[in-house]
């Protein structure tokens with residue numbers, strides 16, 4: 593990668609942000625955040641948040657205290673575990689108390705572990721100060737568009753100020769919050785990665801624009817992930833036949849964006865309770881019932 597030296601320094605042991613590190617360092621996610629505050633057309637709530645994860649089996653939901661216990665258990669078995677993320681199964685910032693309590697407990701018990709979270713961005717501006725206060729050093733925002741008309745094709749509604757706001761109007765608020773949150777994080781020196789889900793015929797032609805804008809605003813890495821449209825995991829807003837991008841479509845778009853931006857190419861779209869090196873998932877070794885027995 594061509595990351596600037598100061599950022600390389602910060603991410604050298606983060607498996608998601610450094611191609612070299614992902615062979616040597618492990619990460620884990622804890623599934624503490626069940627609720628979500630928007631609806632993505634590609635989401636099937638029976639599974640984990642599709643913005644970070646592959647549709648699969650839903651993760652075992654943990655309380656913040658259980659999550660902290662699990663982190664300590666994993667850290668004792670996998671010493672290369674350097675990063676703990678909250679990535680779902682819903683949106684971490686739609687469950688701020690659960691998410692921040694988890695971070696607080698882990699920071700108190702295992703201060704060397706880096707914290708990260710991923711979010712759709714709707715509640716990001718309101719939480720930036722708390723994110724900074726807890727020393728969260730990496731945030732991933734899923735930004736699928738910067739144009740409300742494109743957004744209306746992706747997000748049927750958002751939940752905002754106790755009301756459901758539909759269509760382009762809702763998408764406009766979401767986009768505004770995402771961009772504002774991105775700027776606020778960058779101002780505070782927190783690293784921001786942007787995830788985008790490539791949806792053929794919906795936002796594929798638009799993502800180069802997204803890449804350009806988020807780079808201008810200071811995101812350090814752009815991760816374009818393929819929509820995973822599998823019949824058994826639901827269709828894209830009921831449109832039968834919404835296809836996933838092919839591997840070569842995806843690569844062509846990543847190449848196209850790479851003129852402007854550092855692209856992440858080794859994302860494995862991990863589950864909200866993934867454990868281990870990228871590409872391996874040892875989550876089943878660390879379910880809560882097994883952790884209780886480790887003591």
Ligand code: SF4
Pocket residue numbers: 628629630631632634635636640641642643681682683712
């Ligand atoms: Fe589903 Fe994630 Fe979108 Fe929320 S942000 S609707 S959990 S894909």
Ligand code: SF4
Pocket residue numbers: 607608619644645677858859860861862863870
């Ligand atoms: Fe890293 Fe991608 Fe997995 Fe998130 S989903 S932990 S960015 S490899």
